[in-house]
Every structure is written in structure tokens, then in C-alpha cells.
Amino acid sequence: MLKVFNLPDLGEGLTESELLSWKIAVGDTVALNDVLAEVETAKAVVELSSPFDGTIAELHGEPGAVIQVGAPIISFDLPGAESEDTPVPDAGSSSLPDGRVPTLVGYGAAVEGAGRPARRARAGRPAAPDPVPAAQPSGSPSSVPVPAGGTATLTAERPRSTPPVRKLARDLGVDIARLAGSGAGGVVTREDVTAAADDARPVSGSPSGTDTLTEAAAGGVRTLGGRPRTEEEPIRSVRKATAAAMTSSAFTAPHVTEFLTVDVTESVELLQEVRQRRDFRELKLTPLTLVARAACLALERTPELNARWDGDGGRIIRQNYVNLGIAAATPRGLMVPNLKDAHAADLRSLAVRLAELTAVAREGKLKPEQLSGGTFTLTNVGVFGVDAGTPIINPGEAGILAIGQVRRMPWEYRDEVALRQVMTLSLSFDHRLVDGEQGSRFLADVGAVLAQPGLALALF
Structure with missing residues (x-):
């Protein structure tokens, strides 16, 4: 049965955390206290640990998302468990309801053998899919290369990536939605973006479309650092x-x-x-x-x-x-x-x-x-x-x-x-x-x- 793990109060009186990275993927089997994700509060970067032994059924959010305390962050498939939302004790608690240690790394006693979860082999999944280059202008939205031995399905869901990687993709004119990430759990990495940008760059050595647009918008005047005239950054x-x-x-x-x-x-x-x-x-x-x-x-x-x-x-x-x-x-x-x-x-x-x-x-x-x-x-x-x-x-x-x-x-x-x-x-x-x-x-x-x-x- 499914059991939902809600983002706990990290013991700091804060109301939200930014998801930095996943350490697991859907289908992975995890044990108690395995590291699931890294989240950033206004005070520290904290490793979020598993409160259960089970299988990852769903990840609620992608890196860069701001998640409110008490909101679902991970759904687990637990054999024999009843479906419910599961609150987790505050960081100051000494144990879970069943007597086990707290779920936040650094806030409780270490558990022997705790660490990164072991990956469960999944049928039809390639060991390391190659990154997909950015689609050419004449390409169809559905014409995405598929790694050997696997399948690809375009959905409205954005691929997982970090805010700096998404910013790099915008600066280089790369459509990150068309990239298959080579990182853990399919995360789009900086290398994926730069490789796609290199593949899309004209061979003639003429200025890229991004540079042309930047200079045209500026009336031919160079901007600071060659960056777009205005940029936005979320306040987090x-x-x-x-x-x-x-x-x-x-x-x-x-x-x-x-x-x-x-x-x-x-x-x-x-x-x-x-x-x-x-x-x-x-x-x-x-x-x-x-x-x-x-x-x-x-x-x-x-x-x-x-x-x-x-x-x-x-x-x-x-x-x-x-x-x-x-x-x-x-x-x-x-x-x-x-x-x-x-x-x-x-x-x-x-x-x-x-x-x-x-x-x-x-x-x-x-x-x-x-x-x-x-x-x-x-x-x-x-x-x-x-x-x-x-x-x-x-x-x-x-x-x-x-x-x-x-x-x-x-x-x-x-x-x-x-x-x-x-x-x-x-x-x-x-x-x-x-x-x-x-x-x-x-x-x-x-x-x-x-x-x-x-x-x-x-x-x-």
C-alpha cells in the first residue's frame, strides 16, 4: 500500500525548504535512514532520510522546487501498510513512534549500515542513457531519439534539473524539455546542456542566435558580461x-x-x-x-x-x-x-x-x-x-x-x-x-x- 511522507519541520521553526537533489528514483528499494534527498532551508543544507523500508512509488517535486512543511514529498510502496499521509516527528524528537531513530541526518544517532539506497534493477531500463541533443528548428516535437533498449514518452512534466542548470540552458538557448538527463534518476546535468548547445551551434562560426538576439535588443551595444539585458532570479x-x-x-x-x-x-x-x-x-x-x-x-x-x-x-x-x-x-x-x-x-x-x-x-x-x-x-x-x-x-x-x-x-x-x-x-x-x-x-x-x-x- 502507498504511504505518503510529508516534508517534516526541520526543528528550526521554518515553513519551507528548497529541494536541491534527489538521491533516489522511482522504483528504488530503500531501507530505514537511507538518504533520500538534499533540501536547503534558510539555515542549512540537510539530508532527508527515509522513515521506512520500502519502494519509492512517486517523487513529489523536482530539484529547485520550494516545498512547504507538511506537504507531500515522497510516496512509498509498503507491503501490508494502509494508505495514509505520514507526518514525521520534529527534528528534536528522540525517536519515531516505533522506537526507531529520527529521519533527519545529523539530528539523531547514526545507524549502522545507513547510507545511500541500493538501486533495484528495472526491466527495460538502460544502464546509462545517452543525453539527447537539442532538437533542430525543423524537427518535430515528438522526434526525440530513444536510447537503445529503452522507451521515451513526451509528457508535460519538466525534466529534473537544478536552477543553475536551467539558467545555463536559457543562456545557451537550449530547450531543456527536450533533453534526457544523464545524471542520477534522469537529472539533466550541466554537461548535458553544454553538449546539446555544442551540437546545435552553427559550424560556420557565425554568432549564435542568443548572441544575435542579445545584441539586437541592445541596439548593437555589448551587455555586461555578454549576458541578456535583464535576468530574473527567484528569491529563495x-x-x-x-x-x-x-x-x-x-x-x-x-x-x-x-x-x-x-x-x-x-x-x-x-x-x-x-x-x-x-x-x-x-x-x-x-x-x-x-x-x-x-x-x-x-x-x-x-x-x-x-x-x-x-x-x-x-x-x-x-x-x-x-x-x-x-x-x-x-x-x-x-x-x-x-x-x-x-x-x-x-x-x-x-x-x-x-x-x-x-x-x-x-x-x-x-x-x-x-x-x-x-x-x-x-x-x-x-x-x-x-x-x-x-x-x-x-x-x-x-x-x-x-x-x-x-x-x-x-x-x-x-x-x-x-x-x-x-x-x-x-x-x-x-x-x-x-x-x-x-x-x-x-x-x-x-x-x-x-x-x-x-x-x-x-x-x-
């Missing part, structure tokens, strides 16, 4: 969440931004000295590492910057720990993972954890728990060659500190003008719970530690 996952968070913060929390330019020559020299120590040689020590340590020390003296505004409860919640957020540009967009209990870490531990967090963010493998619970955030605009900015506070926090580029410039030093290493700090804080005096004191404390790192021994 991370971009949608970022837009909502930044809009809420900007129009809810009254922002005040203060700036402080600091001579950080002694901090730069300290980093150079510390890097020579045997226990630091393999670590990546940067100005961000020192600023992170300085911020944690300054928050000890100005806890107002580490508090949270609870308007509904009519209270200000002071958090006597620092979960230090680090704004990071990742392949998925802007993310703000945080280092839990950063206040308890020494310089070496901070360097190790920052490097690990940065690597995980760049790989796109951040977990939801790494993206929640932050209390104060740092954003390093200096890596882009920028000196200062007016950063927007991460919702639920009281402040954010932007770190500018370290520049060598003339500076007054011991009553003389000398070339020094200088950095600008930009602090935005929520004026509902942080007064100007408190914000200024915090910024001055951070600057004092960076200007004279030895002061940390005396002041903190």
Missing part, C-alpha cells in the same frame, strides 16, 4: 531569510553607529611574534582573532552590548556568556555562524575554532545549531579592502562590530608623525537597550586592547 532560502532578518532589524531596532580609528601596530607586531611560537605555527592568526578576543574582554565590562530586548515580556535579558557570531560570505550567501562560549576561550583556542568555523562555512556544511543562539556579532569588511561601514545588527542581539582593513599610514606617535598600522572599528548598537555612554565605552575598550595588547593584563 538564504536570500529570503537574510532580507526578512535585515528588514526586521533595520525597522525595529533604532541603530546608532560609532567609529573609532586605532593604531594597531603593537597588535600586528604581537601577531608576528606569536606566530613564531611552536604551538601557534600551524594556526592562522589574523587581526580578526585579536579583535574577537578583545571584544570578549570588553563585553565583560559592558554587558549591555551582550543583552537581548524582549519587548513582549517587557524585559531586557542579559546573557552572561558570549556566543560570538562571525558574519561570513559563503556559497549559499551571507551566514552568521557563532562560536559558543567564546568568552571562555584563550587566543589559541579562538584561532583554532575560527579556522574550523570558516572552513565549514565555505564548504556549505554549517549545521542549524551553529547558526542560532548568537549574542554579539563581528563582521570583517577589511578582507574586501573596506575601512568602515554601518553594519545592521543581527536580530535578537544588541550590537555588531565591523572590522576595517589594516592600513599603513601617517599617524601621531610619541609626539612625532610616523608610519603606523591603523584600523577603523565601526560599532552599531540597539539604542533601546544600549545608551551612547555604554556603546562608546565598549568601543573604547576594544580599541585600547588593540592599541596596547598588554593593557589586557591590567584592565581585564
Whole structure:
């Protein structure tokens, strides 16, 4: 009998997820906890695991589709089971109704032998169908080549592909509906699209139809990057969440931004000295590492910057720990993972954890728990060659500190003008719970530690 698996709440309070890829196909036999698909929420990419032992009867959606929580995503054929929609426990549940482990990889205990499902052989299905080239203009819509040993039927259903592949097909003028995918489960890949485009390109070397149309629409003027004059991109996952968070913060929390330019020559020299120590040689020590340590020390003296505004409860919640957020540009967009209990870490531990967090963010493998619970955030605009900015506070926090580029410039030093290493700090804080005096004191404390790192021994 058929059993419908609805998209579960991933334990993040989100309402939808984008389907990135299927790991199975209709007809496959799967076991409990086999990986079925990858879905992307506003916080993380999550592997969706099978809650049943059975056979895949139907896939509800194609890669790139946005699926609402509670909507059907997969139908299973389970011998002896009654037909019904099956809700799945939230990610926070410890077990399924029958005592088995949760269905989301990364949210529960691992199961020995769990992994990718084994494919069941299906009669009449070729092992690896060749991609079908794009149809020529004179071709009939029904004249689609059929791989040996198989059959082909044109339907109104779009072939499965990812948004980047569909965009590439549009840019190259390839009708993706006429391609047979060579990827797993018949997914149309980038190679399928480029191969079809090569087959359709005129041999004479004359400009392609897409280029001609682009130039004609522009009146012969070249567009940026040779792309169409206008392009559309769906607002999804991370971009949608970022837009909502930044809009809420900007129009809810009254922002005040203060700036402080600091001579950080002694901090730069300290980093150079510390890097020579045997226990630091393999670590990546940067100005961000020192600023992170300085911020944690300054928050000890100005806890107002580490508090949270609870308007509904009519209270200000002071958090006597620092979960230090680090704004990071990742392949998925802007993310703000945080280092839990950063206040308890020494310089070496901070360097190790920052490097690990940065690597995980760049790989796109951040977990939801790494993206929640932050209390104060740092954003390093200096890596882009920028000196200062007016950063927007991460919702639920009281402040954010932007770190500018370290520049060598003339500076007054011991009553003389000398070339020094200088950095600008930009602090935005929520004026509902942080007064100007408190914000200024915090910024001055951070600057004092960076200007004279030895002061940390005396002041903190």
C-alpha cells in the first residue's frame, strides 16, 4: 500500500525548504535512514532520510522546487501498510513512534549500515542513457531519439534539473524539455546542456542566435558580461531569510553607529611574534582573532552590548556568556555562524575554532545549531579592502562590530608623525537597550586592547 511522507519541520521553526537533489528514483528499494534527498532551508543544507523500508512509488517535486512543511514529498510502496499521509516527528524528537531513530541526518544517532539506497534493477531500463541533443528548428516535437533498449514518452512534466542548470540552458538557448538527463534518476546535468548547445551551434562560426538576439535588443551595444539585458532570479532560502532578518532589524531596532580609528601596530607586531611560537605555527592568526578576543574582554565590562530586548515580556535579558557570531560570505550567501562560549576561550583556542568555523562555512556544511543562539556579532569588511561601514545588527542581539582593513599610514606617535598600522572599528548598537555612554565605552575598550595588547593584563 502507498504511504505518503510529508516534508517534516526541520526543528528550526521554518515553513519551507528548497529541494536541491534527489538521491533516489522511482522504483528504488530503500531501507530505514537511507538518504533520500538534499533540501536547503534558510539555515542549512540537510539530508532527508527515509522513515521506512520500502519502494519509492512517486517523487513529489523536482530539484529547485520550494516545498512547504507538511506537504507531500515522497510516496512509498509498503507491503501490508494502509494508505495514509505520514507526518514525521520534529527534528528534536528522540525517536519515531516505533522506537526507531529520527529521519533527519545529523539530528539523531547514526545507524549502522545507513547510507545511500541500493538501486533495484528495472526491466527495460538502460544502464546509462545517452543525453539527447537539442532538437533542430525543423524537427518535430515528438522526434526525440530513444536510447537503445529503452522507451521515451513526451509528457508535460519538466525534466529534473537544478536552477543553475536551467539558467545555463536559457543562456545557451537550449530547450531543456527536450533533453534526457544523464545524471542520477534522469537529472539533466550541466554537461548535458553544454553538449546539446555544442551540437546545435552553427559550424560556420557565425554568432549564435542568443548572441544575435542579445545584441539586437541592445541596439548593437555589448551587455555586461555578454549576458541578456535583464535576468530574473527567484528569491529563495538564504536570500529570503537574510532580507526578512535585515528588514526586521533595520525597522525595529533604532541603530546608532560609532567609529573609532586605532593604531594597531603593537597588535600586528604581537601577531608576528606569536606566530613564531611552536604551538601557534600551524594556526592562522589574523587581526580578526585579536579583535574577537578583545571584544570578549570588553563585553565583560559592558554587558549591555551582550543583552537581548524582549519587548513582549517587557524585559531586557542579559546573557552572561558570549556566543560570538562571525558574519561570513559563503556559497549559499551571507551566514552568521557563532562560536559558543567564546568568552571562555584563550587566543589559541579562538584561532583554532575560527579556522574550523570558516572552513565549514565555505564548504556549505554549517549545521542549524551553529547558526542560532548568537549574542554579539563581528563582521570583517577589511578582507574586501573596506575601512568602515554601518553594519545592521543581527536580530535578537544588541550590537555588531565591523572590522576595517589594516592600513599603513601617517599617524601621531610619541609626539612625532610616523608610519603606523591603523584600523577603523565601526560599532552599531540597539539604542533601546544600549545608551551612547555604554556603546562608546565598549568601543573604547576594544580599541585600547588593540592599541596596547598588554593593557589586557591590567584592565581585564
